[in-house]
Amino acid sequence: MLITQLKKKEEILPFLKAKTLLVACFGCKEVFFPEKEYQNIKEEFKKLYPDLSGEIVLDYLCNEDYTAKRLELYRQEIEKAETMVVFACGVGVQTLAGLLASKTVLAGCDTFYLPGFSGFTPSSYDCEQCGECRLSSTAGICPVTACSKGLLNGPCGGAKNGKCEVSKIKECGWENIMNKITTTGKVAEKLKESVSIRDYKKSQ
Amino acid sequence: MPKLDFTKYKLKSKEELADILALKKRIFVLSCNKCFNELTSDLEPETAELNILLNETGKTATGSRALDFLCNKFLTEKTLSGLKEEVAGADAVAVIACGVGVQTIAGILNVPVLPIADSVFQGGYHGISLNAEKCGACGECYLTLTGGICPVVDCSKGLINGPCGGAKNGKCEVSKDKDCAWENIYNRLKGQNREKVFILQEPKLRNYNKNSAEFMDSYVKTIQAKRNEGFYGGLYPEEKKELTEKLPITKITAPEIVSIPLQQHAGAVCEALVKKGDKVKAGQRIGESKAAISAFVHSSVSGEVLAVEPKKHPLLPEPVLTVVIKNDKRDEVSFAVNSKGSLELSAKEDILKAIKEAGIVGMGGAQFPTHIKLNSNKPIDTILLNGCECEPLLNADYRLMVEKPEQIILGLKLLMKAAGVNKGIIAVEDNKPEALRILKAKVEGDLTVEVVPVKTKYPEGAERMLIKRVLNREVPRGGLPLEVGVIVNNIGTALAVYKAVYTGEPLISRVVTVAGEGVEKPGNYEIKTGMLLSEIVNICGINIPSNYELKMGGAIMGFVQTDFEVPVIKGTNGIVVVRKKDDLTAEPCIKCGRCVNVCPMELKPHKLVFYAQAENWEKVENEGVFNCIECGCCEDICSSKSHMVEIFKKSKKIIRERKK
Numbered sequence: 001m002l003i004t005q006l007k008k009k010e011e012i013l014p015f016l017k018a019k020t021l022l023v024a025c026f027g028c029k030e031v032f033f034p035e036k037e038y039q040n041i042k043e044e045f046k047k048l049y050p051d052l053s054g055e056i057v058l059d060y061l062c063n064e065d066y067t068a069k070r071l072e073l074y075r076q077e078i079e080k081a082e083t084m085v086v087f088a089c090g091v092g093v094q095t096l097a098g099l100l101a102s103k104t105v106l107a108g109c110d111t112f113y114l115p116g117f118s119g120f121t122p123s124s125y126d127c128e129q130c131g132e133c134r135l136s137s138t139a140g141i142c143p144v145t146a147c148s149k150g151l152l153n154g155p156c157g158g159a160k161n162g163k164c165e166v167s168k169i170k171e172c173g174w175e176n177i178m179n180k181i182t183t184t185g186k187v188a189e190k191l192k193e194s195v196s197i198r199d200y201k202k203s204q
Numbered sequence: 205m206p207k208l209d210f211t212k213y214k215l216k217s218k219e220e221l222a223d224i225l226a227l228k229k230r231i232f233v234l235s236c237n238k239c240f241n242e243l244t245s246d247l248e249p250e251t252a253e254l255n256i257l258l259n260e261t262g263k264t265a266t267g268s269r270a271l272d273f274l275c276n277k278f279l280t281e282k283t284l285s286g287l288k289e290e291v292a293g294a295d296a297v298a299v300i301a302c303g304v305g306v307q308t309i310a311g312i313l314n315v316p317v318l319p320i321a322d323s324v325f326q327g328g329y330h331g332i333s334l335n336a337e338k339c340g341a342c343g344e345c346y347l348t349l350t351g352g353i354c355p356v357v358d359c360s361k362g363l364i365n366g367p368c369g370g371a372k373n374g375k376c377e378v379s380k381d382k383d384c385a386w387e388n389i390y391n392r393l394k395g396q397n398r399e400k401v402f403i404l405q406e407p408k409l410r411n412y413n414k415n416s417a418e419f420m421d422s423y424v425k426t427i428q429a430k431r432n433e434g435f436y437g438g439l440y441p442e443e444k445k446e447l448t449e450k451l452p453i454t455k456i457t458a459p460e461i462v463s464i465p466l467q468q469h470a471g472a473v474c475e476a477l478v479k480k481g482d483k484v485k486a487g488q489r490i491g492e493s494k495a496a497i498s499a500f501v502h503s504s505v506s507g508e509v510l511a512v513e514p515k516k517h518p519l520l521p522e523p524v525l526t527v528v529i530k531n532d533k534r535d536e537v538s539f540a541v542n543s544k545g546s547l548e549l550s551a552k553e554d555i556l557k558a559i560k561e562a563g564i565v566g567m568g569g570a571q572f573p574t575h576i577k578l579n580s581n582k583p584i585d586t587i588l589l590n591g592c593e594c595e596p597l598l599n600a601d602y603r604l605m606v607e608k609p610e611q612i613i614l615g616l617k618l619l620m621k622a623a624g625v626n627k628g629i630i631a632v633e634d635n636k637p638e639a640l641r642i643l644k645a646k647v648e649g650d651l652t653v654e655v656v657p658v659k660t661k662y663p664e665g666a667e668r669m670l671i672k673r674v675l676n677r678e679v680p681r682g683g684l685p686l687e688v689g690v691i692v693n694n695i696g697t698a699l700a701v702y703k704a705v706y707t708g709e710p711l712i713s714r715v716v717t718v719a720g721e722g723v724e725k726p727g728n729y730e731i732k733t734g735m736l737l738s739e740i741v742n743i744c745g746i747n748i749p750s751n752y753e754l755k756m757g758g759a760i761m762g763f764v765q766t767d768f769e770v771p772v773i774k775g776t777n778g779i780v781v782v783r784k785k786d787d788l789t790a791e792p793c794i795k796c797g798r799c800v801n802v803c804p805m806e807l808k809p810h811k812l813v814f815y816a817q818a819e820n821w822e823k824v825e826n827e828g829v830f831n832c833i834e835c836g837c838c839e840d841i842c843s844s845k846s847h848m849v850e851i852f853k854k855s856k857k858i859i860r861e862r863k864k
Contacts (some may be wrong), residue, residue: 032440101392105351112343116275118332122424122427125275126304136316140307142307167418
């Protein structure tokens, strides 16, 4: 799933030339697009550049069909503008840039990744779509995502007190897997299972 | 044009499955209805395939269940708790879902959980709709420099400073089917005369630590906590309360002519007690009904009846019998308007009678007659005053709480006495600290009334949500708050009850917030019932900009008004100008899951729409359409622009009519 943060003001300011149109996407509201931050920064911009050519607020910029229809509604504003600064996730910016190939489309946000697929509150579980699900031999805890290194056949040995060496707040995926297998009492059986090498082509 | 399909899993091969299922005999099957592909059937083929395989290999399927969005932990957990016995009888639970779904189940159930499918790699993180554009979520967007074509995702090597040089005829060396992203970037920039800007940039180094464990962890935790605050689902719309929150209540002079509909309540329409030419006084009863559910209607001014005829109603589709009165400006008050007692002196029956006489109804919008609500035969222990006002723009209740706290508390106590309970709670959203402070000070030391802050979230003001949050009681689906011993009343209603008992004044005026785009004189106005919208539009200087519309009620649940010759009625808490939704035709549902994620009633709105369109009314009802509170969260979030609330209203009507 995707989430956005506004770029720093200093980064956006050079984008704002005389004929700049702001486009904001408030689509997936429940993943908390920085709406308030956007409103605040917009007011600041308006004071600095009284002739900003306008603002369009849409939702689901990523929906190409709808966005195309809506751009028709705002055709005049768009024609007047030289550049458009888009406050949306990377998908939204690309969709708009693709639809308006002759316009300079600039990104006002950075997009980050959160576990779980789009459509939902971020999950505590992640899936990398490796294409060869191993959860049946790892007690339902995914070694590809729960282990920082994506190791498939056991821990690296770098964990301390159950925490990963990559980050103190991240639990060692393999310790969790082992603990869960132990509770079902089938450790020996599981350890005997041979582990295949990951086929990275499946996730390309 | 066929929609793209981003199905996230496919069944493993027979050989692999035979391996995975080898030592298990009794299997319970859980499958996830695929997200992000068009909703054309409510059955997924994989379950049948797996059942055949189980049969062939001599396994017993102890049961199976298909769910929507297994990854929705809250709802999945609830469903699974109802399947405990079936699951307990199995050696293992086979899960047909993507990796997130399988892990979610493995995290909930304490039995072996077997993945039956492999996730299908979709590459890059897609947005909410079915769209081929991808985002690498790198955390440092380069699209500004690259003409809106992403080098991180579209270049096979994810190069961010230019092409590798390996492309031939515009195609990447990794695959002949793949365009060289950098050639596309260069061509796009050249078309915009921007290629030099790019070339003169300093080389960039990608920071792979932007999505650090710390970053993700803090976001995931805060978002999850916020999503589950108080009740499941809901939204955080822009509040815009600041437009009128500081403006004290002011009276609008009574108009020349008032137009009073004889239906301003849930239940039966009143019969007129006056006819053309009659003289009436302010507060005089002009309509009543003998039906079990109805409320009296009174004149809001003194003057002469000009007509009694059907007229357009602000909420109802058909014209409603309406008494039109010419105001003689003498403000003569009916003899019936005199004090009916007080909290100390009036008995339960006196208070109920005064409320009935005054024609008081729920003033939050639903307009259910208050005297009927109070006269329940179920055991009640709490009266809950709803001071949430969770709709954007509205401040009518807020101003009342700030300006008339004593009267509201007295009104609450009268309601408590009338219902025979000792406990009253005033729940106020925490975005109204001033109201909370004032009310808390007024009830200090009072053991019967409590003022409780609740977190701000839409639709907090819905009875069911509020009861869950404040009292932690769950109103059964399809049931009323009465069933858990609670009666919920609006702040305005409490004030009306106070007036009815202490002054005998019937419900003939109310506070209305007028606000929104193009409103010259926004404010919180005390307006006589029956005043026409057109006059308020003039007085408040409302010029509705294009792309905007006027609603009576709240910004989300209010009713759009196109004809302004309709009156303010007892339930009108706002007159607001809000942005019109772009007029887009609904597209097929792509099962993005947002509606399920926001529905506070824990319904599956997309399924309701699917069955309603198939006119499968039995399933619409079974999926719980009558539990829908029409809050509009699903419609607001729908990525396919389905007009869901309208579909649900129609469905309810059709199902009711079929039952007759």
